[in-house]
Amino acid sequence: MAYDQGLAHRLTEHFESYTDVETKKMFGGLCFMVCEHMCVGIVGDTLMARVGPDNYLTCLNEPHAREMDFTGKAMKGMVYVTPEGIDSDTELARWVGICESFVRSLPPKKPKKKK
Numbered sequence: 001m002a003y004d005q006g007l008a009h010r011l012t013e014h015f016e017s018y019t020d021v022e023t024k025k026m027f028g029g030l031c032f033m034v035c036e037h038m039c040v041g042i043v044g045d046t047l048m049a050r051v052g053p054d055n056y057l058t059c060l061n062e063p064h065a066r067e068m069d070f071t072g073k074a075m076k077g078m079v080y081v082t083p084e085g086i087d088s089d090t091e092l093a094r095w096v097g098i099c100e101s102f103v104r105s106l107p108p109k110k111p112k113k114k115k
Helices: 005-015 056-060 089-104
Strands: 021-026 029-034 037-043 046-050 065-067 078-081
Touching: 005 029, 005 037, 005 089, 021 037, 029 089, 037 089, 046 089, 056 065, 056 078
Parallel strands: none
Antiparallel strands: 021 029, 029 037, 037 046, 046 078, 065 078
8 A cells, every 4th residue: 555655744844853753664654663663654545643541532533544454343542534634734743742742752672582
């Protein structure tokens, strides 16, 4: 599945001054990893937002947000935001801010074991 290149460019610009962000192709789309934790991503033209369990219900009540049901089952702490919900850079930055705050509250990832 292709992902929205315009949204990818907007997110890349948002994170361009960060030293702890990398992009990875995942889920047929693109994910932005902050401190090695998935923060936001793009699936098609939709923002995949990792808002965390404490923000989940509040975010679901936002216009243009819905459950992330990528696997057929809702993933708690993850929502999809349609393009209408991130039309402006201000709205996109607000969603990214929610996700980034949650991800930065997580403990550091343990180093992967070498094989």
